[in-house]
Amino acid sequence: MTLKFVGSESPLPIQGVRLASAAAGIRHPGRDDLALVELSRTTESAAVFTQNRFCAAPVIVARENVANAQPRLLIFNAGNANAGTGAKGVVDARTITAEIARLTHCTQSEVLPFSTGVIGQRLECSEIIPVLPELVAGLSCDGWQAAARAMMTTDTVPKYCSIEVKIEDLTYRVTGMVKGSGMIHPNMATMLAFIACNADISRTHLQQILVECVARSFNRITVDGDTSTNDACVLSATKATSNGTPLTPHHSHWPAVVEAIGTIFETLAKSIVRDGEGATKFVEVVVDSGSESDSLAIATAIAQSPLVKTALFASDPNWGRILAAIGRAPVAGMEITDVSIWLNDYQIIVKGEPVDDYKEPIAAAVMAQTDIVVRVLLGEGGAVARIWTCDLSYEYVRINAEYRA
Amino acid sequence: MTLKFVGSESPLPIQGVRLASAAAGIRHPGRDDLALVELSRTTESAAVFTQNRFCAAPVIVARENVANAQPRLLIFNAGNANAGTGAKGVVDARTITAEIARLTHCTQSEVLPFSTGVIGQRLECSEIIPVLPELVAGLSCDGWQAAARAMMTTDTVPKYCSIEVKIEDLTYRVTGMVKGSGMIHPNMATMLAFIACNADISRTHLQQILVECVARSFNRITVDGDTSTNDACVLSATKATSNGTPLTPHHSHWPAVVEAIGTIFETLAKSIVRDGEGATKFVEVVVDSGSESDSLAIATAIAQSPLVKTALFASDPNWGRILAAIGRAPVAGMEITDVSIWLNDYQIIVKGEPVDDYKEPIAAAVMAQTDIVVRVLLGEGGAVARIWTCDLSYEYVRINAEYRA
Numbered sequence: 001m002t003l004k005f006v007g008s009e010s011p012l013p014i015q016g017v018r019l020a021s022a023a024a025g026i027r028h029p030g031r032d033d034l035a036l037v038e039l040s041r042t043t044e045s046a047a048v049f050t051q052n053r054f055c056a057a058p059v060i061v062a063r064e065n066v067a068n069a070q071p072r073l074l075i076f077n078a079g080n081a082n083a084g085t086g087a088k089g090v091v092d093a094r095t096i097t098a099e100i101a102r103l104t105h106c107t108q109s110e111v112l113p114f115s116t117g118v119i120g121q122r123l124e125c126s127e128i129i130p131v132l133p134e135l136v137a138g139l140s141c142d143g144w145q146a147a148a149r150a151m152m153t154t155d156t157v158p159k160y161c162s163i164e165v166k167i168e169d170l171t172y173r174v175t176g177m178v179k180g181s182g183m184i185h186p187n188m189a190t191m192l193a194f195i196a197c198n199a200d201i202s203r204t205h206l207q208q209i210l211v212e213c214v215a216r217s218f219n220r221i222t223v224d225g226d227t228s229t230n231d232a233c234v235l236s237a238t239k240a241t242s243n244g245t246p247l248t249p250h251h252s253h254w255p256a257v258v259e260a261i262g263t264i265f266e267t268l269a270k271s272i273v274r275d276g277e278g279a280t281k282f283v284e285v286v287v288d289s290g291s292e293s294d295s296l297a298i299a300t301a302i303a304q305s306p307l308v309k310t311a312l313f314a315s316d317p318n319w320g321r322i323l324a325a326i327g328r329a330p331v332a333g334m335e336i337t338d339v340s341i342w343l344n345d346y347q348i349i350v351k352g353e354p355v356d357d358y359k360e361p362i363a364a365a366v367m368a369q370t371d372i373v374v375r376v377l378l379g380e381g382g383a384v385a386r387i388w389t390c391d392l393s394y395e396y397v398r399i400n401a402e403y404r405a
Numbered sequence: 406m407t408l409k410f411v412g413s414e415s416p417l418p419i420q421g422v423r424l425a426s427a428a429a430g431i432r433h434p435g436r437d438d439l440a441l442v443e444l445s446r447t448t449e450s451a452a453v454f455t456q457n458r459f460c461a462a463p464v465i466v467a468r469e470n471v472a473n474a475q476p477r478l479l480i481f482n483a484g485n486a487n488a489g490t491g492a493k494g495v496v497d498a499r500t501i502t503a504e505i506a507r508l509t510h511c512t513q514s515e516v517l518p519f520s521t522g523v524i525g526q527r528l529e530c531s532e533i534i535p536v537l538p539e540l541v542a543g544l545s546c547d548g549w550q551a552a553a554r555a556m557m558t559t560d561t562v563p564k565y566c567s568i569e570v571k572i573e574d575l576t577y578r579v580t581g582m583v584k585g586s587g588m589i590h591p592n593m594a595t596m597l598a599f600i601a602c603n604a605d606i607s608r609t610h611l612q613q614i615l616v617e618c619v620a621r622s623f624n625r626i627t628v629d630g631d632t633s634t635n636d637a638c639v640l641s642a643t644k645a646t647s648n649g650t651p652l653t654p655h656h657s658h659w660p661a662v663v664e665a666i667g668t669i670f671e672t673l674a675k676s677i678v679r680d681g682e683g684a685t686k687f688v689e690v691v692v693d694s695g696s697e698s699d700s701l702a703i704a705t706a707i708a709q710s711p712l713v714k715t716a717l718f719a720s721d722p723n724w725g726r727i728l729a730a731i732g733r734a735p736v737a738g739m740e741i742t743d744v745s746i747w748l749n750d751y752q753i754i755v756k757g758e759p760v761d762d763y764k765e766p767i768a769a770a771v772m773a774q775t776d777i778v779v780r781v782l783l784g785e786g787g788a789v790a791r792i793w794t795c796d797l798s799y800e801y802v803r804i805n806a807e808y809r810a
Contacts, residue, residue: 051733052729052732052733053731053732053733053734053736053739053740053741054728054729054731054732054739054741054744054757055732081725083725083728083729084724084725084728084757084758084759085758086741086742086756086757086758118725119724119725119726119728119729120724120725120728120758120759228729229725229728229729229732306711306801306805307805310801310802310805310806311805311806313802313806314805314806316806319489319524319525320486320488320489320523320524320525320634321524323459323488323489323524323525323634324457324459324488324524324633324634326458326459327457327458327459327460327634328456328457328458329458331458334458334459335458336458336459336489337491339459352459352489352491353489353490353491353525354489354525392802393802394799394802394803396711396715396802397715397718397797397798397799397801397802398799400711400712400715400716400719401715401716401718401719401721
């Protein structure tokens with residue numbers, strides 16, 4: 001088995017997936033703000049959506065459609081979230097999907113809409129509809145990079161990656177793209193992700209892989225702790241590569257392919273954090289306690305603490321803030337004397353107190369790096385959870401306070 | 406019945422309570438950083454402490470002592486939280502209380518210690534012990550203002566208030582002081598509060614009043630959503646004023662006195678938010694839904710959202726962020742079409758969408774005020790909850806990133 005990971009280079013095309021992008025004037029004049037994805041007839045797809053009780057119109061329509069058909073076309077727009085737009089917003093989303101269905105000879109249920117951008121403004125169908133024929137005509141297997149760019153809102157870079165795994169005579173490929181600059185920024189951005197592979201996987205198995213991968217990637221990142229009205233993630237399998245037997249957990253290729261898909265999810269999730277609003281540092285919080293749910297609760301409390309995040313911004317090895325965050329995590333029976341903490345490889349806390357030869361300049365030097373691992377061991381450990389986050393900077397306040405100025 | 410509220414003027418003395426302050430060099434040279442409170446022999450007291458699992462040494466000692474005796478002396482220090490200091494920190498706290506007990510001829514259990522300030526450094530008993538005789542000698546019923554000032558860390562103003570209620574021939578008084586500049590700032594500040602009244606109330610009833618008042622005051626404010634290692638709140642009743650019958654829920658004076666105590670708690674809590682780190686605005690979030698717990702969950706989600714808080718800072722009537730925060734509150738069966746929102750008296754959202762004649766300049770003018778009420782009605786309403794918060798500004802990041810620079 002050989003494995004090749006593609007990060008910032010051109011994403012690898014996936015046979016059965018064609019993409020196009022175009023400018024409809026929703027976001028900024030002259031910049032692409034629409035992306036269309038076409039999936040071959042053999043493709044099966046799975047999808048997950050935001051847990052926010054107030055979901056946007058495209059989420060309502062996409063949920064309905066994916067329940068009724070295999071998706072053939074995905075339409076993404078940036079600049080307008082079509083959220084808080086009530087019944088009219090649902091009509092707008094359906095108007096666009098209906099027109100795409102007409103142009104591509106599909107049923108309306110085979111078209112899924114995704115929107116990201118400002119909340120509470122109607123999506124101008126009259127601007128989008130005329131651009132759709134150009135989009136359909138422009139579909140190309142090399143369209144990934146442009147499509148990833150068209151999805152951007154406050155994102156500073158397009159985010160995509162690919163992986164290729166060769167097993168026996170088969171070459172499996174996974175390529176994904178994502179937009180998002182935080183867990184939620186409901187007036188400017190939300191998370192949208194599309195990942196495709198060429199493997200032969202059924203919809204049922206894809207849904208299972210998707211849920212597990214999302215739990216360990218997009219659900220493990222936090223920029224500001226909110227959750228969005230528009231989040232959506234689609235995983236597709238085009239079945240272009242197969243040895244005649246669909247991949248199931250019993251297939252010998254299953255572990256490698258599932259791991260490759262997981263790698264793409266994790267890489268895309270981390271790329272969101274690196275591009276987090278105002279982020280100057282990428283931070284991995286790793287907690288090892290007696291149970292994975294406890295570890296996750298502690299990691300989340302640390303990663304979401306504004307005081308820990310401002311300390312990270314300031315390169316301040318402020319372990320009191322980390323201890324206090326751990327202490328408020330909803331974990332029973334925790335004692336401060338059970339807690340040890342490392343910044344990267346430098347241990348700062350042993351059993352709740354600074355190590356005997358603690359040198360603040362060393363800890364401060366670690367904190368000054370742009371990639372930091374905060375590692376917590378509770379008791380004997382035994383179950384690890386990871387969360388990725390970024391620091392809280394002036395720039396976060398500026399972006400979110402002045403974005404309309 | 407007549408009622409007089411004293412805000413920024415001098416706090417009213419409480420018969421049976423004497424206070425003193427002094428400088429021990431813990432915080433800044435030459436500034437008072439120690440406050441001592443002496444309670445008369447008739448005084449009964451109740452106390453509540455932080456819910457953080459990692460509580461500071463003084464909290465451990467105060468909890469122990471208050472379980473064993475009626476407090477006679479409370480010693481507060483600013484500049485050092487005596488937290489994350491392990492067994493040595495407990496010894497330090499006990500060393501100080503033992504010395505105060507010796508000087509005042511009390512038992513050690515009758516002395517409660519309270520600390521606030523930097524985490525993880527030993528409290529220098531050798532600096533504090535020599536100052537204690539001066540503190541004891543300086544006790545005065547007029548010492549409230551100086552004591553409130555001595556408790557300050559990042560607080561920009563001393564915070565205290567009084568209320569006086571005359572019923573028949575009795576004059577009930579309640580005076581309180583508090584320090585805190587946010588829910589938690591474990592390296593710089595934490596919340597400490599002391600409230601005394603001259604009424605005749607048993608410890609059992611005081612504890613009941615305290616728990617209810619804290620639930621509706623200090624537990625209803627958020628600056629940054631964290632909880633502290635050092636939070637403590639003591640409510641004392643000196644019994645100097647009585648018509649011979651202790652106040653119980655059956656006493657005709659009970660409602661007025663309990664309401665007066667509640668007013669002091671609420672006023673002190675709001676004063677913390679107004680003095681919140683970097684705060685430029687005071688924000689009341691009022692939610693009216695079918696149940697008080699739902700209302701509280703929704704109000705908390707709004708008040709803790711960094712996106713709502715940056716919008717408040719920017720005077721941006723960004724209702725999409727408010728809707729998204731409501732949508733992620735853990736409340737079952739909520740529909741966006743149930744939601745109406747007002748900024749002060751200006752309604753912006755009706756049933757999940759902007760009101761028909763919504764004028765953003767009017768909403769922006771409301772948001773530009775320094776006191777803002779965000780009011781949410783869910784469905785028919787029926788149970789109200791209130792949370793007080795402030796905006797998230799550059800100054801919050803600066804204070805918490807650069808405090809040691």
